[in-house]
Amino acid sequence: MGQFLQAAAYGVVQGGLLALVAVGFSLVWGVMNVINFSHGAFAVTGAYVAWLMSQRFGLDPFLAIPIVAVALFGFGYVIQRGLINLIINAPIFLTLLLTFGLNLVILNGLQLLFTSDDRTIDTSYASQSFAIGVVNVPYGRLAACFLAIVITVALALVMTRTRLGHAIGATGMDRGAARLMGIRARHIYAVTFGIAAALAGIAGTMIATVGSFNPTTTPGQLTLDAFVISVLGGLGNMYGALVGGLVLGIAESIGGLLLTGTWVNAIAMAVLIVVLVIRPSGLIGKAQYSGRVEV
């Protein structure tokens, strides 16, 4: 029993982080109909920025977050404005190809700069934990998960309560009409992509704090997780991504306990396919901006 509770607790904190990775991916997919293959690479780029801050200046990763966010936002904005916007009206798979090429460039660039070694950001509190009954909760993971949830909720509020959020939403639902209303679609797309990149960077920083990362295997795994969570939660749905992340985190940790080897991955894929066939609008949430989902 204690084993299960421990696994569940681990799943929750892990799921919160995955949700933060997926939220931006889901937003970009829902609003622009772009599947960003390089999303995981953005997360790892963020992790490297925070790692550098920690190595050079001894900056705590939680304090490095604003720097990471600003850097990744700028990076994302430029990528969207300068590259993806160029072919946004092309057949949908070209954007996928473009981001795949981008992925190769970023990952190999990181590999050349930092080698493919596993890295982690050391903090004094990373290994400390407190106990609730039989369950051990590490401080670092709890803080990271808490931050992830706060940011996800904040983003959802931005999307529903602010002018910027409404502009993004309107552009996602009908770009033509939004432009007629005076919304600068190019700018809005770039801002959306920038936000997604910034969130990915923050998530990468958190992952680097509580675990390890490298430029070869981490990004692909994160992108795939973001895929699954976005589909589970409904495209462009922030709360859906949050719940989807928690579900995936818990399912993976408990599944890992019950099943040998990597069967849990096979089952995750089977669930993904079944969800797609039966309820393509998402298992948990409803897809937002669904007017643009099928093009």
Place this chain on the structure above:
Amino acid sequence: MIAPEAAPATAILEVRNLSKRFGGLWALRDVSFSVAEGQILGVIGPNGAGKSTLVNLITGLLRPTSGQVLIDGEDVTGSRPWVIAHDRVARTFQIVKPFRGLTVRENVAIGAMHGNERDLTVRDSLATADELLELVGIAKHANDAPGQLSVADARRLELAKALATRPRLLLIDEVMAGLRYAEIEAAVQLIHRVRDSGITIVAIEHVMKAIVSVSDHILVLHHGSIIASGEPRDVLSDERVIEAYLGHRYVKRRST
């Protein structure tokens, strides 16, 4: 030739108590009629009356909530679209659906290849397509992309594609909407020519004037139900029809 009850033995299409509900809205409710071979049936009604839904239900694009569709007395309710097409029922789409990546000739040839004379080779299909393009009057656009056609010509292409499947029954969905007067004249003549070649026609139209001149019989749909049925002249003078189209104030004013 049209009888809501006890359809004649030769009825090529019969619709029995057909209903379709979208959420809380009945797009079509308890519609029954039949069409005899060789006739032109006009279906009219204001926007949102359920005309296109009717075509989509007959051709298998939608499944009815209840009711039946019979072709030659055989129940084909809920069959897939290509099965209906192979039952020799063809249709045009109100919003034209050309295959944009192909030429106008190839568009029509696809109908010939996969319709009912399926032993045609690609070469024969292209020849058939040329004949049909000649018939509908857009032969000079044979090698153009469908996107370059005018509205009227795009509708003719729809017609040629449908005819290429060698139908016995043709469902025409608003082929005249948005056309100019001269173009409507030409379309009417074309429909007559199609009928003369032995094809039964169900023509869905919003433009009342045009349909009256071609139809043997007219059905009027309003809010998903048939509100009138009969000879064109009788139907047009029917108060309920005028009310449906022009509103009941107009009817009141006229009667006083």
Place this chain on the structure above:
Amino acid sequence: MNAGPARGSVAAVLQRPHRTLVQVFVDWIRTRRPANSWPALLGLVAFAAMLGVQQLIEPGTQRLLSAVFMFVALAQAWNLIGGYTGYASFGQVAFFGLGAYTVAVLMNNYHVSFWLAMPVAILAGVLFAVLIGVPLLRLRGHYFAIATLGAAEGLREVVNNLTPITGGGLGITIPTFGDQAPTPYFGKPGFYLAFLVLAAVSVAVCALLSRSRFGYAMVAVNEDQEAAGAVGINTTLVKVVAFAVSAAIVACAGAFYAFQQIEFYPTDVFDASFTVLMVIMVMIGGSGTVAGPLAGAVGLELLSQFLRVNLGAYNQLIFGAIIVVVVVFFPQGVVNYFRDAVRTRQFSIFDNVRRYRL
């Protein structure tokens, strides 16, 4: 409506054409379209030339070229479902891995000859394609892409965990020496020949299909499924068959690849980058044509080999950058760009970029 109503009579017309599935298939590929014969001639000449020069090429280069041939076959296969039919599968590597493992398991565990194992691998690919194709081909766009990606990842995990049969993550080895070998190893010249024939057959199959009525059906499904159904095309069947033919070619390539490698792991033959390469080769060459994937596969594979040899650590970086540049400047594919440019006499690349820009 009894036996033999006169042709043209109402009774004859009323009889619905009953055909077996086989008749429908035969029907699809029958074609007498007066095709340009020069592409076929050119293809034959190229094939003969590659055969002829084999003796002059060193074994190392033969190995390199057999990889090029394999990608020609893979790109053509992907083009059938992703290009012509418009269903961009991101899981075609599933069939590659399935073909590879079928051959390896049969040869290693059961000492079956390669020449028997290979057809079984193709059959396995086709069956799996039908199995997942029927539900998944109802999905569209990104959803189909992700579902197929999930299917490939899932299959890899299954192979990874069926350790007693597949060897799991420790990999599998095909016996190639002495009495242990069910079929003698082909060696570099043998595989050069095998992959050359595979590429030629794939190109020929795709060229024939694209000119046939089935080819038109695929294009119609791609353009508009409602309109395709309305003119009598069984859209479900067309999609599943295109997917299955594609799977057959990919599985066959996987079978040869497995034998060539001798020893491999699930991560090798289920590597998602195989799928991505197929997609890129087709997209960059030009989808929905026969020449496009051919040009894309030859060009990209040669380029990537060149970069690997000459740029060392930077090769993947440059490769990625080239993909980005080509996608931005030739969004419709290089072959389609030149075809349209010649037709409309507009060669400006900047006009080309402008078409899809926001």
